[in-house]
Amino acid sequence: MTASFDDIVSLAKKRGFVFQASEIYGGLRSAYDYGPLGVELLRNVKEQWWQSMVRQRDDVVGLDSAILQSPEVWVASGHVESFTDPLVECSNCNHRFRQDKLPESGNCPNCGEKGTFGEARQFNLLFKTFMGPVEDEASVVYLRPETAQGIFTNFENVRRTTRKRLPFGIAQIGKSFRNEITPGQFVFRTREFEQMEMEYFCRPEEASKWYDYWLAERHRWYVDLGMNEDRLRLRTHETAELAHYAAVTADVEYEFPWGWDELEGIANRTDFDLRQHAERSGEDLTYFEEGEDERFFPYVIEPAAGATRTTFAFLLDAYETEEVEGETRVVLKLDPRLAPIKVAVLPLSKKDDLVATTEEVAQQLRRRWNTEVDVTQSIGRRYRRQDEIGTPYCVTIDFDTLDDRQVTIRDRDTMAQDRIPIDNVLAYLDDKFAGAI
Numbered sequence: 001m002t003a004s005f006d007d008i009v010s011l012a013k014k015r016g017f018v019f020q021a022s023e024i025y026g027g028l029r030s031a032y033d034y035g036p037l038g039v040e041l042l043r044n045v046k047e048q049w050w051q052s053m054v055r056q057r058d059d060v061v062g063l064d065s066a067i068l069q070s071p072e073v074w075v076a077s078g079h080v081e082s083f084t085d086p087l088v089e090c091s092n093c094n095h096r097f098r099q100d101k102l103p104e105s106g107n108c109p110n111c112g113e114k115g116t117f118g119e120a121r122q123f124n125l126l127f128k129t130f131m132g133p134v135e136d137e138a139s140v141v142y143l144r145p146e147t148a149q150g151i152f153t154n155f156e157n158v159r160r161t162t163r164k165r166l167p168f169g170i171a172q173i174g175k176s177f178r179n180e181i182t183p184g185q186f187v188f189r190t191r192e193f194e195q196m197e198m199e200y201f202c203r204p205e206e207a208s209k210w211y212d213y214w215l216a217e218r219h220r221w222y223v224d225l226g227m228n229e230d231r232l233r234l235r236t237h238e239t240a241e242l243a244h245y246a247a248v249t250a251d252v253e254y255e256f257p258w259g260w261d262e263l264e265g266i267a268n269r270t271d272f273d274l275r276q277h278a279e280r281s282g283e284d285l286t287y288f289e290e291g292e293d294e295r296f297f298p299y300v301i302e303p304a305a306g307a308t309r310t311t312f313a314f315l316l317d318a319y320e321t322e323e324v325e326g327e328t329r330v331v332l333k334l335d336p337r338l339a340p341i342k343v344a345v346l347p348l349s350k351k352d353d354l355v356a357t358t359e360e361v362a363q364q365l366r367r368r369w370n371t372e373v374d375v376t377q378s379i380g381r382r383y384r385r386q387d388e389i390g391t392p393y394c395v396t397i398d399f400d401t402l403d404d405r406q407v408t409i410r411d412r413d414t415m416a417q418d419r420i421p422i423d424n425v426l427a428y429l430d431d432k433f434a435g436a437i
């Protein structure tokens with residue numbers, strides 16, 4: 001059986017994946033804290049993205065730009081003027097909603113009344129704050145709503161210092177902020193979130209080829225990390241949906257418990273951003289290659305994914321319940337590369353000799369993989385807990401281990417057990433993980 005929305009929210013809280021931010025003060029709506037397991041999962045998702053988008057490629061380099069940028073950046077990019085969503089207010093209960101996310105029935109999602117919404121007004125999603133001690137118009141700065149602009153403003157710096165030639169990409173992972181009108185569905189839509197974005201600069205005449213390439217490549221990434229292919233699809237945007245900078249966009253969508261929704265957008269941003277920044281800053285952001293007559297603005301293909309949203313989707317997708325010997329077991333069938341804990345070492349009892357051997361084995365494993373030692377409760381309950389948090393392998397130390405220096409290794413998915421010498425544990429697991437982690 002697959003997961004319901006409530007299954008994941010309760011697992012996330014119960015096992016320490018995600019907590020409501022400021023929970024002891026009643027919680028801050030739409031902000032979340034990632035607990036000990038959540039931070040590992042989120043880091044693993046980001047690490048896999050970075051590996052596949054930057055480290056395993058010769059044509060993409062990384063960047064980490066500031067969250068605060070000159071306000072000019074957001075004027076040039078069009079965000080100050082056009083980064084808006086249509087907001088409507090219910091005249092009965094005065095709740096505000098994003099018009100394009102209202103239910104088809106037209107009823108107010110809060111009070112249920114019909115025909116109570118007035119004209120929509122455009123609401124700007126930029127988070128504003130002040131830089132320095134004076135709080136006036138001149139000191140207004142914005143928290144970035146996308147990581148992409150730091151890439152565009154550094155285009156020439158990166159090109160010059162890396163001597164990259166077209167086509168090449170610049171990738172960045174980091175926090176973004178949007179004053180969303182209707183945050184919700186747990187960590188799916190929040191006001192503070194993390195993005196994984198890459199801007200791929202290419203010749204204008206090659207933009208459509210690279211757009212197709214990145215569509216296929218990004219879809220492949222989710223499938224390779226074990227996401228159920230039947231719950232993934234690519235959907236091209238209608239013209240009316242396109243962001244102000246995009247000529248064409250397709251979303252990688254996942255079938256969430258509430259229906260198909262966006263995981264990632266892949267857009268052809270044309271030369272919109274480089275042109276805008278060149279014009280407003282007065283800097284030359286055109287590209288030139290030796291032996292050619294003309295300078296030109298490169299086009300940009302942008303695969304833009306959400307790290308926090310994707311982490312949520314991996315969690316949902318991995319969750320399964322199975323009947324085992326008349327009991328229900330919950331198991332997170334996460335790809336080992338994503339699993340927060342790779343190996344758990346479990347002594348059969350808390351007796352000193354077993355705990356000493358447990359530590360000896362755990363010490364070896366920790367050098368390679370994120371390893372947890374769990375000594376409390378019955379072995380059955382400890383297996384269930386490790387299944388529930390997605391640990392691919394459990395190593396059990398029992399009383400025979402003290403004599404024969406052998407341990408039992410249990411596979412999360414098949415529950416099959418192998419008995420092997422302690423000295424072979426590293427090689428055994430290395431083989432199972434296929435060197436991938």
Ligand code: GAP
Binds near residue numbers: 187191
């Ligand atoms: N630079 C292009 C850009 O930002 P986007 O489609 O607005 O495009 C890219 O955002 C991705 O960022 C989305 O596909 C989604 O995964 C994530 N994202 C956007 N807004 C979000 C929010 N409020 N909460 C969580 N993730 C969000």
